Amino acid sequence: MEQTGLNKNASSTKAGFIALIGRPNAGKSTLMNSLLGEKIAMVSQKANATRKRSNAIVMHNSAQLIFVDTPGLHEKEKVLNQFMLDEALKAMGDCDIIVYLAPVTDSIENYQKFLDLNQKRVKHIIVLSKIDQVSQEKLFKKIAQYNQFSDEFEALIPVAVPRKVGHTDLLNTLEKLLPESPYLYDPEDLTSELVRDIYAGFIREAIFENVSDEIPYESDVFIDKIYEEGKVDKIYATVIIEKESQKPIIVGKGGSTIKRIGKSARQKIEALSQKQIFLSLEVSVKKGWSKDKAFLEELGYKQ
Ligand SMILES: Nc1nc2c(ncn2[C@@H]2O[C@H](COP(=O)(O)OP(=O)(O)OP(=O)(O)O)[C@@H](O)[C@H]2O)c(=O)[nH]1
Ligand SMILES: [Mg+2]
Structure with missing residues (x-):
């Protein structure tokens, strides 16, 4: 069915908010830009680039996926850092699904810290990012480590942005998990940011x-x-x-x-x-x- 304008027929469409959560430099903003197919969020090789929430509205089949990019989870010190951490925690509490991003080289301990932070126990998917940077063997070892926690997460998806590895798999998985809902934004919009x-x-x-x-x-x-x-x-x-x-x-x-x-x-x-x-x-x-x-x-x- 072709969609034009806001769809009022809740039974045939899905929509919801997906928070991108992870440590600084995990690749959250890069992945959001890549899923949207447009660069709207700033990215840097240096950590702690993103300072406030932003979003990208991605249409996939008959689902509207509203990705919310967040500042990396980090230790707080200054008022600004506290703001950044609160932004991420709020996004975690306010969304339908969390995508927890971890570079494939990251320690599993960071995932355990994330589980503690997810106090509302919002459903989450693990995205193992930057898999283009390691061998298959290392990737499989890391997947096995995460699989010890398989009761906690809905899916684990390896992703590499340069060749869009894992993108369709991620979108399909999120579409299945999203609630039935009319579209929340005009499907033509890329973002609600100013x-x-x-x-x-x-x-x-x-x-x-x-x-x-x-x-x-x-x-x-x-x-x-x-x-x-x-x-x-x-x-x-x-x-x-x-x-x-x-x-x-x-x-x-x-x-x-x-x-x-x-x-x-x-x-x-x-x-x-x-x-x-x-x-x-x-x-x-x-x-x-x-x-x-x-x-x-x-x-x-x-x-
Ligand atoms: N090789 C490779 N590099 C990646 C990939 N995804 C992201 N990067 C790089 O990782 C760095 C950090 O990316 P960002 O998207 O800014 O990371 P972030 O999680 O948004 O970081 P903060 O905003 O600081 O929390 C950038 O230099 C990206 O180009 C990937 O799949 N493969
Ligand atoms: Mg960022």
């Missing part, structure tokens, strides 16, 4: 790519304004950093680093929007921003 949040993520991704050490973790991005002028979308954004001493690093000699960040972010935004983009980046120092609750709310860290 464009400004997606673009801020791409600018953060470009910062992660271009500056090392602590700056990616001690910075954030605020979109000041976005407007259309002729065929061009104009975006004005501010990069917030923690210390005056970080300014020359992020700006670079003659502005070279901030220009590189801007160019890379612009290309990522253009790839998604399919429009010509003008991006202007300012740098502003705000000491202690990641511990300032009111300012964090301004940046969109609201629960």
Whole structure:
């Protein structure tokens, strides 16, 4: 049956929220982008890239799978880290199904910690990620370890994003587990996120790519304004950093680093929007921003 618009016939469709949960760097955001077939979430080789929940709406047969990407489960220290952990825990409690992602090289102890955190005992699937990085033998050994807990999970699916290994299997399994429901969003929508949040993520991704050490973790991005002028979308954004001493690093000699960040972010935004983009980046120092609750709310860290 062809679906057009919101489907009111609850008996023929399925829909629900699927939280992507796992340690930092497990590959949650990468998998969400890959299942959607569009890059909307920022990704990094460095851990603790994702800071707030975001979602991707994936249509599969007659099911609407709403994937919720979350910050990695990690030890808390700062206000921002506490926010990030709470985001993940809330997503776990609010969803229909959890996909617990663990790189195939990860220790099984982390899975046991996850089981303790899943206090509402929401149904979960294990996704063993990055299986392209190990031999078959190592993969089978790891599967055997997880299988000791087979009463706990609904399915275990090995996945590798580069060749989309395991994607159809994962979507089919999730479709079976989802409740019957009318669609919760327009099937044409890719996400319910605001464009400004997606673009801020791409600018953060470009910062992660271009500056090392602590700056990616001690910075954030605020979109000041976005407007259309002729065929061009104009975006004005501010990069917030923690210390005056970080300014020359992020700006670079003659502005070279901030220009590189801007160019890379612009290309990522253009790839998604399919429009010509003008991006202007300012740098502003705000000491202690990641511990300032009111300012964090301004940046969109609201629960
Ligand atoms: N080889 C390989 N690399 C992968 C795969 N999936 C993700 N990666 C890489 O793993 C790194 C981390 O990916 P992310 O998607 O940012 O991980 P995350 O779980 O969202 O991390 P946080 O947001 O920090 O919690 C990136 O460099 C990805 O390119 C995979 O299937 N194979
Ligand atoms: Mg992420």
